[in-house]
Amino acid sequence: MRYCLNPDCPQPKNLSATENCQACGSSLTLHERFDILLQLGRGGFGAAFLAIDQVQPNPVHCVVKQFCPKNTEPEKVQKALSRFQREAHLLQKLHHPQLPHFVDYFEDTERVYLIQEYIHGVPLMRAVKKLGALSETDVKQMLRDFLPVLAHIHEHQVIHRDINPNNILYRTRDSQLVLIDFGLAADLSLPNESTLKTANSVFIGTAGYVPPENGKQPVPASDIFALGATCFYLLTGMPPKKITRDSTTEELLWKSHLQVSDDLSEIMDKMLRHRVEQRYQSALKIVEELNQVLIV
Missing domain, CATH: 3.30.200.20 (Phosphorylase Kinase; domain 1)
Structure with missing residues (x-):
């Protein structure tokens, strides 16, 4: 046809x-x-x-x-x-x-x-809907496989701004994870985007994966928050927009929905911090900590 x-x-x-x-x-x-x-x-x-x-x-x-x-x-x-x-x-x-x-x-x-x-593959969201939630071991491996490409775009001063399980594909031919859809991305190396803000209260991203600082200057930690929310979805099959927040600290109470090892819990906690300065500032730092503490 x-x-x-x-x-x-x-x-x-x-x-x-x-x-x-x-x-x-x-x-x-x-x-x-x-x-x-x-x-x-x-x-x-x-x-x-x-x-x-x-x-x-x-x-x-x-x-x-x-x-x-x-x-x-x-x-x-x-x-x-x-x-x-x-x-x-x-x-x-x-x-x-x-x-x-x-x-x-x-x-x-x-x-x-x-x-x-054209990437021949399956979005992670579709895989979870078809096969069920991933194991902790699988999510650890996902982070190891995916963080290098996230570090790469950040090194080039690009913030994706829409990381979620639909925009990460499991490529069929080599089992690699591929990041797609840069339609909302920001290139901070450009003069008109170096102080980019999502003006006029425009919502940028996918509900549940958008960081609290949405509407302000995007930074690498904004993508890291979205990746942390993606990990939560992969582990539970539950949309992260359903997670409640602590009324005082505004932190996501994600641990009430699943149990993971202390090592992964600490990493996800730091990825999902409400205050941007308390999160990981670099994808490579997460890789470093994964290599130190995760044993698959």
């Missing part, structure tokens, strides 16, 4: 041998390179498609993200476009085996496109 990119097409599905959409006449090959196979999702500002990159020696799957807003409010459209452009910039800037590879970015017929590697 091939799929039409035209958002107004009445019948976007086409037979595999079709070169132009039978419903609207649009080409089914983008940029004379990407054959569109199916739609992965659609939102208010665009859609994502699975495609094959025919330029590669061995054609490979990729994700085509199309910026095509339905919203006509100029301010909202510009903010969404800025996020889209930022994601393209960050994928070009960040190179790591546990991140999707940047493929291309261009404008075509009044639409903007970002092309990136």
Whole structure:
């Protein structure tokens, strides 16, 4: 099957041998390179498609993200476009085996496109929903495997701002964990983002994984909080937004929902501290402590 990119097409599905959409006449090959196979999702500002990159020696799957807003409010459209452009910039800037590879970015017929590697894998959230909560041993290993890529993006002054079990994939071909979706990320090396705040009380991130300092300057410890909340979900299958807080200290009372070893408890406690300065300030520091105390 091939799929039409035209958002107004009445019948976007086409037979595999079709070169132009039978419903609207649009080409089914983008940029004379990407054959569109199916739609992965659609939102208010665009859609994502699975495609094959025919330029590669061995054609490979990729994700085509199309910026095509339905919203006509100029301010909202510009903010969404800025996020889209930022994601393209960050994928070009960040190179790591546990991140999707940047493929291309261009404008075509009044639409903007970002092309990136398609990761064959399973989001951790889906794995937990299908197979149940992970063991403490598995979560320790997850931290060991994932923290290097988090340290990498922080070393490049990038804060992801939306770490959660849906944005960490277990890649099928090599069992590596891959961090995806940089649409909300902040690049603190850029002058206009070095003092970035989520102005106008805009909620940034996923409920339950957002740190208490949401709306203020993002820092590496903000991602570390989200990763701590992810660990809680993996261990319990319970959304962290359901955790109650201490009425005096505002600390999350997460220990009332599960029991873990003292070593992991201390690490998660420090990841989930309410006050940002009391958390780990570096992903590498967590790696260091894991190597010292965790025995798998």
